[in-house]
Amino acid sequence: MFSFNLKKTDGRARLGQITTAHGIIDTPVFMPVGTAGTIKAMTADSVRTTGAQIILGNTYHLMLRPGADRVHHLGGLHEMVDWPGPILTDSGGFQVMSLKGLRSMTEHGVTFKSHIDGSLHELTPESSMEIQKKLDATITMAFDECTPYPAKKEQAAISMALSMRWATRSKDAFIERPGYGLFGIVQGSIYEDLRQESVESLLPLDTEGLAIGGLAVGEGQELMFSTLDFTTPMLPIQKPRYLMGVGKPDDLVGAVARGVDMFDCVLPTRSGRTGQAWTWRGQVNLRNARHKDDTRPLDESCSCPACRNHSRAYIHHLVRSDEMLGAMLLTWHNIQFFQDLMKGMRDAISTESFNKFQAGFEATYRGGDIQAL
């Protein structure tokens, strides 16, 4: 059990604070993804300097390597990765479902082959809860099936119903601890009545928070937003809401405007390793030759070392030379930008100026690689 304090609302945007066994999380929050027990190309110290309060770990990757028992022996994920703050782990469901041809699913759970050594493993609601406990997750996610997109309504209903039965088994298997929590996951694809049915199945479980799953899987921003438009009003006001796997900066702003409190995405880290930077103006491709003589910092308003200490030309050089420092600096910048963006939204909600913030953001931010930065 942990507490969520909804401090303020501004339109549908919400300012809140979650108090956990491992510290406080100010919402709306973006959680950097540390798949295999590391935010790729960052030290834990450098992640902390960006203002990040919670990170994410992937159950699938960690159960295979180094293994849940080993993480437990090493003192849990917090101790192992030097992150005493809150950690959320996913259930492993999303990853094993994507192992097409390497997994078989029954009512009981999913059997799958490891992508590392081909060894056979099983994930069920019960084993997922057990593994996430060994990892010492502050926030444990219910085991579910992320309904693929597109899904016909009948498929989506069958998939959602399975996830709801698995949610109940997850809740039964989850061991309550003070300051720890379980999140149920709302499914139902883009269908309003299925989302409603899913929420109604989850409410009796009284989990510490509710996630919205099955979005950001190819449906596009418009359908994602329209699904949020009818889904967030179904959710209890006094619990945090987590939109899984989202997203681009404009996704985050639009989802906060629709009442979402928590996000995670590999975008800032993954794109940092391919020469991409995220800024208030949009996405910038540092591989592009136009940066080669540019002595300006990437973003004058940013406090990260990439912007504070270096020119765009230098980062361009590092990216072109495949130097690890290029990935390190751009990842750092991207994580910093995502944290700054969330802080900007929190500050705006606290002063009841979220509409103004959103209008300002949309006036400067452009999708795609921007050429005019």
Added chain:
Amino acid sequence: MFSFNLKKTDGRARLGQITTAHGIIDTPVFMPVGTAGTIKAMTADSVRTTGAQIILGNTYHLMLRPGADRVHHLGGLHEMVDWPGPILTDSGGFQVMSLKGLRSMTEHGVTFKSHIDGSLHELTPESSMEIQKKLDATITMAFDECTPYPAKKEQAAISMALSMRWATRSKDAFIERPGYGLFGIVQGSIYEDLRQESVESLLPLDTEGLAIGGLAVGEGQELMFSTLDFTTPMLPIQKPRYLMGVGKPDDLVGAVARGVDMFDCVLPTRSGRTGQAWTWRGQVNLRNARHKDDTRPLDESCSCPACRNHSRAYIHHLVRSDEMLGAMLLTWHNIQFFQDLMKGMRDAISTESFNKFQAGFEATYRGGDIQAL
């Protein structure tokens, strides 16, 4: 011109201080190598925390990418890489000589093809000086041929004589600036009379320091030490001595004992990217399965983040998972260890206890991958 203050000697080991336009260098010193304008897998900030006072850049790599004119336009190497302290650049000679089949050498210089795009380039004593000036090198190295090993005496004599003519041309082309300096390079392979002849050719040039080239090229530690045994006594006492491309920790201790002041080597950075750590006990292979459940830090006495914040088991996990953080942490540790080793030697010389330090080092340090750490 810059000053070298020989503060103390202890046997043949020397404690000194070089004062340059970009700051002070305490010797004996180890210079981390930043080949293409970055100490691989490290930010400049993190290199500074290890106590490093001077870093090295490679003329060959930098002239090809991003290009000397571009580095100059970006404010020089110090500004570009965020390293206001001293920087030494090599002459490019060593790298172009190793481009077998892609280069042709005449009395004038070396013509070669870029390994990046096959474009044709030329390096001569004059162009090497010009490029190093554009890079804004605090210490410029004379253009020379690193005599391959093994070399018959006649070959070694011909090669050395060419390097001496190139040294004179380097000196003539080098533009003196306060706080900047040029180093001549002694060649002559393992032949005492050739080394003597080389030193005598270089002395009239009155360069700010003298390097010992053509070692650590396959001759082994015994021959390297015996060559140092007769070469360092030939060198003027009042100039710093730089043993190029060296080396392993036991090479460094043995060379300081033989009167060497400066070193550079890719070993700590390169081996950090292949799972190797250097410690007071010897080299440790973190890929080895024996580390997988080991909760101890790599080295309890080390102040780097790898040792301060993490277990051997975690670093093993990162290395096995090919996570960038594994390379980042081990590189950081290795650079820290090499700096700590040099500081240990400087402290020992200052208290006239270098013999005791060396005996203590040799009593605990083992070559090869040690199993008993």
